[in-house]
Amino acid sequence: MARRYRLRWFAVFLFFATAGAVLYVLSTPNLTRLKRENPGKTAFMKYREEEWKKKGRKYRIQQKWVPLSKISPYLVKAVLIAEDDKFWTHRGFDYEAIQKALEKDLRAKRLKWGGSTITQQLARNLYLSPEKSLIRKALEAWITWRMEQVLGKTRILELYLNVVEFGEGIFGAEAAAQHYFGKPSIALSPEEATRLASILPNPRKYKPTGNQPYVTSRANQIYEIMVKRGIVVPRHEEVLEEIHPTEGEEASAP
Numbered sequence: 001m002a003r004r005y006r007l008r009w010f011a012v013f014l015f016f017a018t019a020g021a022v023l024y025v026l027s028t029p030n031l032t033r034l035k036r037e038n039p040g041k042t043a044f045m046k047y048r049e050e051e052w053k054k055k056g057r058k059y060r061i062q063q064k065w066v067p068l069s070k071i072s073p074y075l076v077k078a079v080l081i082a083e084d085d086k087f088w089t090h091r092g093f094d095y096e097a098i099q100k101a102l103e104k105d106l107r108a109k110r111l112k113w114g115g116s117t118i119t120q121q122l123a124r125n126l127y128l129s130p131e132k133s134l135i136r137k138a139l140e141a142w143i144t145w146r147m148e149q150v151l152g153k154t155r156i157l158e159l160y161l162n163v164v165e166f167g168e169g170i171f172g173a174e175a176a177a178q179h180y181f182g183k184p185s186i187a188l189s190p191e192e193a194t195r196l197a198s199i200l201p202n203p204r205k206y207k208p209t210g211n212q213p214y215v216t217s218r219a220n221q222i223y224e225i226m227v228k229r230g231i232v233v234p235r236h237e238e239v240l241e242e243i244h245p246t247e248g249e250e251a252s253a254p
Helices: 002-022 043-055 073-083 095-108 118-127 134-150 153-163 173-181 190-198 213-228
Strands: 165-167
Touching: 043 118, 073 118, 073 153, 073 190, 073 213, 118 134, 118 153, 153 173, 165 173, 173 190, 190 213
Parallel strands: none
Antiparallel strands: none
């Protein structure tokens, strides 16, 4: 127990102490504009384009912005379950997930920097790159903290679902729904939503269509959780009425 406690606070110290050190020499993105404006091409998209250019690949960015209200509630719930089940209650960081990821890395004797929340992933996608370094992680921590202060949960979720990578050149829920299933994201079924959510750990390795064992297994796990929580009625597949927490209530959501 004492070792777990020390590891947890070491992770916290590592994030914030290093982040504080680099703030003196690095500027902060203008997050206030993100409250009312959608970003253009993200840093992650530009990184991918440079990667394709170096490798001589002819991909292009596929993305279409839609408001959160135009994204299937099945997909919203599936992504939250898959990527950040404590999204509505944490302040940008899931310390328990960070601790577990750190312990796993220590056992394997390598650092993969796991345990990222949706807010952390959004910070990385918008402004940073997939490269792993202490400086990048510190910047990610700082931007994550600022996003939680400035944007609020609903806007963070909307931004994330519009920029997250779902495959080679495919960014955002709308482009993914059109590319894989030939329909708008609002029309995704529970099964389609869970399969899309299941590929997010590695969207260039996995595809929501087909019979990849990992995708099928992970999608089934997410679907079962949705059923247990009353999000989906298996026979009729209806989303039940749910009151989403307001900005003022998010921190106290169960």
